[in-house]
Each structure stands twice: as C-alpha cells, then as structure tokens.
Amino acid sequence: MNVGVVGQAAGLFAVTNIDDIVILALFFAQGRGHRGAAARVVAGQYLGFLGICVAAAAVAFGATFLPEPVLPYLGLLPLALGLKAAWQAWRNRRDGGEGDVTGEHAGGPKVLEVAAVTFANGGDNIGVYVPVFATAGLGSMSVYIIVFLALVAVWCATGRFFATRPVIARVLSRWGHLLLPVVLIGLGVLILVEGGAFGL
Template sequence: MLSTIGVAITMFAASNIDDIFVLLGFFGHRKFHAPQVIIGHYLGFSTLVAASLVASLVSLVLAPAYVGLLGFLPILIGLKKLYDAWRGDDGDEAEVPKAGLDSVLTVGAVTIANGSDNIGIYTPVFATSNRAEIGIIIAVFAIGVAVWLAFSHWLVNHRSLGAPIRR
C-alpha cells in the first residue's frame, strides 16, 4: 500500500506541476471566483482520470505482453506536443468567459487541455493495477488536487508574493 501511495504521489506531482501556473492564472484573474476554479479544476481532472480508466480497459482485450506497450503512450504524446511546439501550434489557449457556469466549464476545459498528457501516464498504471490500488491512486490524486488548489490560492492571496500575480 505504501508503494502504491508513493507511486501515486510521484505520478501526480510529475504530471501536474504545470497546473500550479494555470491555477495561479485563474485565481489571479478577477473574473474567476475561487469556487468556480475549484469546481472547474476538479471537473477537468476527474474527466482526465475517467478517460484514463476507460483507456485502461483496453488491457482487458490485449494480451498481457502487449499491455506494457501502453507505456509508449506518454512518449508519443510528448513527441506530438514537442512537434506542435516546434510548429508554434499552441492549442491550450482559452477565452475568458463572463462568469458563472461558463467560468467553471472554462477552468475544466483548460485543465483537460493542459493535462491531456496525463492520460498517457495514468493509463498504463491503471491497466496494471488492481481495484484497491486504483482506489488508493485516485484518493491520492484527489488530495493532490486539493493541495495544488490550496497552495495556488494561498500564493495568489499572499500580501507580497501574490501582488505581481494579481496585476
């Protein structure tokens, strides 16, 4: 169980460090209120985890020897993102909405767009884990999202550190 928790923490931190910067942008923007950012981020992240779980079901129809090949998925996604960056194609931009549900959906959509590579990381792990391990991983992820949200919100609202972010 401790090894599963360790893997989950490492996997979350490695695949979501960039989310802190996105969250700083949302929390620092006047048009977004904290509850909208929190709900939207959990909505987007939950969608990524659900997509990873669905993709991991492929392992039920693949021979066990081929499940390991799912590990190439993050590499392929990374190469595609590198190619897109080289071409100058940045599809992670989103319009700032007016307010309310639009704000929640925008935060969720940006979370999905920013974290689409997470699917390639989570899928092979979910495919080779049992139900208990998957439950532990998802619980660690939920706590990790809460920590990311709390840290980002704190940083934006810090008297001296948050001032440049809120401008």
C-alpha cells in the same frame, strides 16, 4: 492502503500537473476581489480532473483485455508523449518562445471554463495514466484516483498561494515544461523495462 502505491501516485500526479499550478494561479489572480471566484476555480479544477480520471480509467479497463505480453508495450505511449514534449520544448526555445502559452486561458474564472482548461491541459495525462492504471489492477488504480483527487485540493491551495507571488509563477512557467519530458520518458522506459518488453 499500500504506502508504496500512494507514494507513486503522489509522484505521478505532481510531475504530470506541474503546469496546472501556473494556470490555477492565473485563474485565482483573475478572480481576486470577486465573491465566490475561488470556489468556482476549485469546482472547475475538480470537474476537469475527474473527467481526466474517468477517461483514463475507462480506456484502462479496455486495455486489461489485451493479452498479458502486450501490456508492457503500453509504456511506448508515455515515452512517445515525453519525446513529443521534449521536441516542443526544444522548438519553443529555438524560436524564442516562453514554453507555455497561458494567454489563451484568460477570462473570468467560471466553473465550466476552468474545467475545460483543466481537461484540455490534461489531455496528455490521460495517455500517461492509461498504461499505469492498466498494469496496476483495480485496487491500486482506485488508490491512484483517490490520491489524485486529494492532491487536487493541494494544487488548488498552491495555485492560490502563487497567485499573489507572480515571480514564483513565472519561474514555474519557464522551467516546468523542461521537467515534464524527462519524467514522461523515464516513466515509459520504466514500464517497458519492468514488463520485460523487447527482452529488457
């Protein structure tokens, strides 16, 4: 297993799922004192994230049939998503918003509910993962997915830890939305430059 690919996969997972820690912490907090709630949150998180991986891989397989010179331009997708996220962060700050509204995710920690929130919250992740998977090849894409699924367990453990430390959760909620646009834009530019798009 390529150590470099493992490191890239871990970094990509971390920066595209920062906000999931806050939502997981909220679910774990809601389930505190209820038997089996933690297991339902973990199962739901895995189910939702597996859906994200399957969707991204399916689209990436289609993308590999594109002509080779077209692939680097897939970097425009995370670049556009990063610009969109930056615009939303700026607009929320201008309007005095918190940047990440999590109140809509209130409710009991049921498996399908957690899975639905995970998948919906990871919708932008699909757009980021597709060009990475398409340019990585089948072997490296498999490594990415294995690392992603292993790190879901780490994210669940971290979310449960933060569930008892609301001050830390508030800090992540406040600043996580600022880091994500920077990383997405950087990823898009990297794919464009490494692929030689626009003669770069």
